[in-house]
Amino acid sequence: MSSPRFQQGMEKLKELCVADENSPTGHMEIGDSFKDIAPDLTRMVVEFAFGDVYARPGLSNRQKVLTTISALVAQGTPQIGMHVITGLNVGLTADEIAGCIVHLIPYVGFPRALNALKVAQEVFKEQGVKITLAHELTNR
Amino acid sequence: MSSPRFQQGMEKLKELCVADENSPTGHMEIGDSFKDIAPDLTRMVVEFAFGDVYARPGLSNRQKVLTTISALVAQGTPQIGMHVITGLNVGLTADEIAGCIVHLIPYVGFPRALNALKVAQEVFKEQGVKITLAHELTNR
Amino acid sequence: MSSPRFQQGMEKLKELCVADENSPTGHMEIGDSFKDIAPDLTRMVVEFAFGDVYARPGLSNRQKVLTTISALVAQGTPQIGMHVITGLNVGLTADEIAGCIVHLIPYVGFPRALNALKVAQEVFKEQGVKITLAHELTNR
Amino acid sequence: MSSPRFQQGMEKLKELCVADENSPTGHMEIGDSFKDIAPDLTRMVVEFAFGDVYARPGLSNRQKVLTTISALVAQGTPQIGMHVITGLNVGLTADEIAGCIVHLIPYVGFPRALNALKVAQEVFKEQGVKITLAHELTNR
Amino acid sequence: MSSPRFQQGMEKLKELCVADENSPTGHMEIGDSFKDIAPDLTRMVVEFAFGDVYARPGLSNRQKVLTTISALVAQGTPQIGMHVITGLNVGLTADEIAGCIVHLIPYVGFPRALNALKVAQEVFKEQGVKITLAHELTNR
Amino acid sequence: MSSPRFQQGMEKLKELCVADENSPTGHMEIGDSFKDIAPDLTRMVVEFAFGDVYARPGLSNRQKVLTTISALVAQGTPQIGMHVITGLNVGLTADEIAGCIVHLIPYVGFPRALNALKVAQEVFKEQGVKITLAHELTNR
Numbered sequence: 001m002s003s004p005r006f007q008q009g010m011e012k013l014k015e016l017c018v019a020d021e022n023s024p025t026g027h028m029e030i031g032d033s034f035k036d037i038a039p040d041l042t043r044m045v046v047e048f049a050f051g052d053v054y055a056r057p058g059l060s061n062r063q064k065v066l067t068t069i070s071a072l073v074a075q076g077t078p079q080i081g082m083h084v085i086t087g088l089n090v091g092l093t094a095d096e097i098a099g100c101i102v103h104l105i106p107y108v109g110f111p112r113a114l115n116a117l118k119v120a121q122e123v124f125k126e127q128g129v130k131i132t133l134a135h136e137l138t139n140r
Numbered sequence: 141m142s143s144p145r146f147q148q149g150m151e152k153l154k155e156l157c158v159a160d161e162n163s164p165t166g167h168m169e170i171g172d173s174f175k176d177i178a179p180d181l182t183r184m185v186v187e188f189a190f191g192d193v194y195a196r197p198g199l200s201n202r203q204k205v206l207t208t209i210s211a212l213v214a215q216g217t218p219q220i221g222m223h224v225i226t227g228l229n230v231g232l233t234a235d236e237i238a239g240c241i242v243h244l245i246p247y248v249g250f251p252r253a254l255n256a257l258k259v260a261q262e263v264f265k266e267q268g269v270k271i272t273l274a275h276e277l278t279n280r
Numbered sequence: 281m282s283s284p285r286f287q288q289g290m291e292k293l294k295e296l297c298v299a300d301e302n303s304p305t306g307h308m309e310i311g312d313s314f315k316d317i318a319p320d321l322t323r324m325v326v327e328f329a330f331g332d333v334y335a336r337p338g339l340s341n342r343q344k345v346l347t348t349i350s351a352l353v354a355q356g357t358p359q360i361g362m363h364v365i366t367g368l369n370v371g372l373t374a375d376e377i378a379g380c381i382v383h384l385i386p387y388v389g390f391p392r393a394l395n396a397l398k399v400a401q402e403v404f405k406e407q408g409v410k411i412t413l414a415h416e417l418t419n420r
Numbered sequence: 421m422s423s424p425r426f427q428q429g430m431e432k433l434k435e436l437c438v439a440d441e442n443s444p445t446g447h448m449e450i451g452d453s454f455k456d457i458a459p460d461l462t463r464m465v466v467e468f469a470f471g472d473v474y475a476r477p478g479l480s481n482r483q484k485v486l487t488t489i490s491a492l493v494a495q496g497t498p499q500i501g502m503h504v505i506t507g508l509n510v511g512l513t514a515d516e517i518a519g520c521i522v523h524l525i526p527y528v529g530f531p532r533a534l535n536a537l538k539v540a541q542e543v544f545k546e547q548g549v550k551i552t553l554a555h556e557l558t559n560r
Numbered sequence: 561m562s563s564p565r566f567q568q569g570m571e572k573l574k575e576l577c578v579a580d581e582n583s584p585t586g587h588m589e590i591g592d593s594f595k596d597i598a599p600d601l602t603r604m605v606v607e608f609a610f611g612d613v614y615a616r617p618g619l620s621n622r623q624k625v626l627t628t629i630s631a632l633v634a635q636g637t638p639q640i641g642m643h644v645i646t647g648l649n650v651g652l653t654a655d656e657i658a659g660c661i662v663h664l665i666p667y668v669g670f671p672r673a674l675n676a677l678k679v680a681q682e683v684f685k686e687q688g689v690k691i692t693l694a695h696e697l698t699n700r
Numbered sequence: 701m702s703s704p705r706f707q708q709g710m711e712k713l714k715e716l717c718v719a720d721e722n723s724p725t726g727h728m729e730i731g732d733s734f735k736d737i738a739p740d741l742t743r744m745v746v747e748f749a750f751g752d753v754y755a756r757p758g759l760s761n762r763q764k765v766l767t768t769i770s771a772l773v774a775q776g777t778p779q780i781g782m783h784v785i786t787g788l789n790v791g792l793t794a795d796e797i798a799g800c801i802v803h804l805i806p807y808v809g810f811p812r813a814l815n816a817l818k819v820a821q822e823v824f825k826e827q828g829v830k831i832t833l834a835h836e837l838t839n840r
Binding site: 328329333334336337338339343344346347348350351352353354355375376378379380382383384385386387388411413416417420 | 468486524560
Binding site for chain 6: 003005040043047048052056
């Protein structure tokens with residue numbers, strides 16, 4: 001488990017997750033939770049998803065997480081919460097995250113967007129973050 | 141057709157599309173092409189998609205288009221090309237656009253990502269743009 | 281918030297929802313519930329979804345809701361329940377709603393249809409409505 | 421191939437398709453075209469899709485086809501054209517079919533709706549049908 | 561309800577489900593649970609899904625269930641658990657079922673695969689089965 | 701490009717593809733075709749998809765390809781043809797491949813299954829293979 005790609009993945013994971021040690025994001029727990037039925041999953045997540053893909057140059061961490069959240073909104077998969085936390089860790093604001101989900105309404109429709117907004121809303125409450133554009137958006 | 145929202149949408153559309161008058165993006169042609177069977181579609185696209193959503197504060201144009209492309213990659217819808225052109229218009233680089241699609245492989249799987257890469261590749265050729273990180277990515 | 285489109289949307293919403301004041305459908309609560317993170321969502325829902333789209337001529341309310349339910353069955357999104365209530369409000373029968381879901385089995389497969397049937401079944405129980413063709417369908 | 425269900429399916433198929441013998445809808449050709457690799461497909465289509473499902477009481481033919489089109493718009497599958505033809509055969513108007521697709525924009529997003537509108541537009545041209553609400557929709 | 565196809569479907573259902581009478585799979589309960597709103601559903605499930613499709617020659621039962629699980633992983637529908645039980649009943653091992661889900665990561669992405677792994681993990685616990693390749697997979 | 705995982709992936713790729721040198725499957729061309737915009741894609745495909753996933757113990761090659769085809773049928777992605785060729789290479793019969801697609805009708809609906817059948821039918825013609833159960837299936 002100590003290939004260069006694995007090391008690279010672990011470093012990237014730490015960079016994405018421990019900006020604030022009080023807000024774990026769940027990425028590191030994924031592999032562990034499936035050790036009994038897929039013991040090589042940790043290696044795949046760390047080496048491929050983080051060592052190959054997240055560690056890739058060309059996009060900022062903020063762009064990478066915004067891109068991820070957008071795809072999950074479109075898919076309707078329930079893992080969005082974990083990535084909203086990661087987004088806050090790497091410096092995306094609540095305005096950017098909520099704004100991304102609202103931006104997708106014309107592309108994915110209201111139902112998928114509303115599902116995602118609900119998850120983001122819960123994470124924002126847990127993390128104690130708020131949007132700052134509330135006044136401006138109210139009076140558009 | 142001259143509501144404040146419609147004006148706002150038209151301004152936003154021009155901002156997104158005519159950075160380079162030689163690269164039309166197709167947004168403005170959508171409504172026209174369906175005038176015979178949905179004559180109010182232009183108004184919906186301009187007022188809602190552009191006046192309400194694209195003109196919304198909180199995300200940069202570059203973030204908005206990256207977010208859009210990510211959702212379409214996940215959906216597998218064929219309209220990605222039009223948004224890749226818009227992305228180049230608002231200042232996304234070929235590295236960012238291709239990087240966004242590659243970044244989504246762990247989330248949407250290879251098939252949808254490869255379909256989107258092919259569309260981006262064709263637009264890049266037509267527009268004469270190249271990625272600049274080729275050397276760095278080759279030697280990872 | 282008092283554009284002509286907003287007025288039109290509010291009127292349509294009332295028409296769809298308060299046929300029976302005891303069966304709220306949830307459409308009016310959507311915007312309110314996201315006021316903190318997307319304060320302009322109410323306006324988008326009312327102006328676009330109801331003022332532009334539901335208020336559009338060409339389909340009856342019953343056709344509009346049946347069409348909506350069909351798309352949500354295919355998508356597998358959980359908001360079907362709210363639209364089943366709206367369907368009953370505008371005069372769709374339980375036979376038509378359950379029939380629509382069963383009709384889609386050859387197009388969307390059993391899993392998505394069964395998920396939707398379960399949601400409809402719960403709404404029918406809450407609202408005290410029954411299908412009338414039970415005998416005829418049993419003996420086909 | 422002469423079970424009561426097969427007879428029922430064939431009768432239903434004729435009812436749906438030969439309103440106008442000049443506009444075949446393709447349902448009857450499906451099975452034939454796969455005879456070499458799935459010789460029992462015709463029976464499944466006729467017995468199940470038409471004998472069991474289309475012949476089911478509870479919805480009118482017009483409702484059945486509108487429901488089918490709505491699900492295919494949401495799925496993004498390319499078979500919509502065949503069902504638009506069937507829709508015209510059973511008495512749906514071009515206004516109803518185009519209206520159904522536009523109605524779904526808030527639920528499935530613009531990309532899937534625009535793809536479907538394009539298919540409907542082509543069928544309308546081939547069949548020589550037009551929407552009648554053009555004036556009213558233009559001046560909303 | 562005693563057509564030859566229905567008989568064939570019931571026989572197939574028994575073959576798939578009662579290898580171990582202590583692990584019911586839920587297939588037989590589907591129709592019953594919707595008797596009030598879709599009384600002909602049992603017949604459709606038994607005649608079409610089991611009599612026509614599962615009873616079809618050409619694939620082994622193990623192949624049929626593996627194929628079904630793979631499609632449900634890709635769809636993201638929650639019925640996977642029932643089919644994991646059926647898989648164990650017809651002789652698929654926990655290694656094959658978990659292996660199938662992990663195999664799909666490059667095609668459907670991590671989120672859908674992880675959702676499915678979680679369902680399989682719960683069924684494996686309930687049924688008291690384990691993967692046997694744990695050691696080999698750990699040390700790849 | 702010569703990590704142990706890359707070697708493992710290349711070996712697996714050869715095993716899957718060159719059973720018959722006259723039927724290339726396209727897997728090896730994927731990376732090459734995107735060299736200009738994603739030069740690290742080849743490494744990801746070979747190391748992850750083939751070195752990590754296809755080389756994983758627990759499923760036979762035939763099971764792996766059947767599983768892949770099933771997921772792609774459900775997704776509706778157009779890459780099925782390449783995997784049908786791989787399936788024939790590793791020893792799946794035309795009966796198994798066509799049977800798998802027909803088996804999925806109750807789960808994914810007719811439209812996605814028919815799309816996939818058409819692709820398989822074309823590959824079978826190109827490769828000169830036929831189903832052997834035609835007679836038996838015709839007379840069910």
